Amino acid sequence: MxxxxxxxxxxxxxxxxxxxxxxxxxxxxxxxxxxxxxxxxxxxxxxxxxxxxxxxxxxxxxxxxxxxxxxxxxxxxxxxxxxxxxxxxxxxxxxxxxxxxxxxxxxIIERKAAEDELRGMAATLEKRVYERTLELRESNAALEKARLESDAASRAMSAFWANMSHEIRTPINAIIGLTHLMTRETPCSATGSARSTMLPSTCCRSLTTFSTSRRSRPAS
The missing domain is CATH 3.30.450.20 (PAS domain)
Known part of the structure; x- marks a missing residue:
C-alpha cells in the first residue's frame, strides 16, 4: 500500500x-x-x-x-x-x-493543467475564427460597395451618352433639313450641288459613327 x-x-x-x-x-x-x-x-x-x-x-x-x-x-x-x-x-x-x-x-493536477491548456487553445481558436469572420464580412461589404459604385457609374455613363446623342442629333437633323431645302429652292453650280448632296450623307455617317462609338464604349 x-x-x-x-x-x-x-x-x-x-x-x-x-x-x-x-x-x-x-x-x-x-x-x-x-x-x-x-x-x-x-x-x-x-x-x-x-x-x-x-x-x-x-x-x-x-x-x-x-x-x-x-x-x-x-x-x-x-x-x-x-x-x-x-x-x-x-x-x-x-x-x-x-x-x-x-x-x-x-x-489529477496534470489532467487539470491539460484541460486548462485545451480550454485556452479553444478560446484562442474561437477568437481567431471570430476575427477572421469579421474580416471577411468587412471585405464582402467593401466589395459590395465597390460593385454598387461601379453600377452607378455605368448607369451615369449610359445616361451621359444618351443625352449627348440627343444633343448632337438635334442640330445635325436641322442642318440636314436646311440642306434639302437649299438644294430644292436655290439653283447652284454642279460643284455646289455635289457639295450640298454630300453634306447630308456626311452628317448621317457622323451620327452612325457616334452611335457605334457609344455602343462599343466599355462600361466603367
Whole structure:
C-alpha cells in the first residue's frame, strides 16, 4: 500500500485516521505513525476544507453509500495547490461492528493543467475564427460597395451618352433639313450641288459613327 502513489486512508466516525499510506502522510507533512489517531483539523490549516472533509465522511458512513468526488482543490503540507479526485466508501471496521470510511484520492493536477491548456487553445481558436469572420464580412461589404459604385457609374455613363446623342442629333437633323431645302429652292453650280448632296450623307455617317462609338464604349 505504501508503494501506491495515490492517497489511501481510512477514518472512523469522529474523523480520526485509523489507516494511511505513505502518499497520504507525505501530503499531510507527517509520517504514517504520526497521522494515525489524529484528525484533519490537527494538521490541516484550512478550516473550511476540514469541514468539507468531515461532512462528506459522515455522509458516507451514515448513508452506507459510496461517494465519488470528481475533483477537489486541496493544499499539501508544502502549501502547493493540488487537484484530486476522491472515492469514499463505507466498510466494516476490524471489530466487525462499527463502520469506517475508506478513501482513495488520485492526484489529477496534470489532467487539470491539460484541460486548462485545451480550454485556452479553444478560446484562442474561437477568437481567431471570430476575427477572421469579421474580416471577411468587412471585405464582402467593401466589395459590395465597390460593385454598387461601379453600377452607378455605368448607369451615369449610359445616361451621359444618351443625352449627348440627343444633343448632337438635334442640330445635325436641322442642318440636314436646311440642306434639302437649299438644294430644292436655290439653283447652284454642279460643284455646289455635289457639295450640298454630300453634306447630308456626311452628317448621317457622323451620327452612325457616334452611335457605334457609344455602343462599343466599355462600361466603367
Amino acid at each position: 505504501d508503494f501506491n502513489r495515490n492517497r489511501i486512508f481510512a477514518k472512523d466516525f469522529d474523523g480520526r485516521f485509523v489507516l494511511a499510506n505513505a502518499a497520504m502522510a507525505e501530503a499531510s507533512g507527517l509520517d504514517v505513525e504520526q497521522i494515525v489517531g489524529r484528525t484533519e483539523s490537527e494538521f490541516t490549516p484550512d478550516e473550511k476544507l476540514v469541514r468539507q472533509f468531515h461532512a462528506t465522511d459522515r455522509q458516507v458512513i451514515e448513508s452506507g453509500k459510496e461517494l465519488v468526488i470528481p475533483e477537489q482543490r486541496v493544499r499539501n503540507a508544502k502549501g502547493e495547490t493540488r487537484w484530486v479526485s476522491t472515492v469514499k466508501r463505507p466498510i466494516l471496521a476490524l471489530d466487525g461492528k462499527s463502520t469506517v470510511l475508506l478513501g482513495v484520492s488520485v492526484d
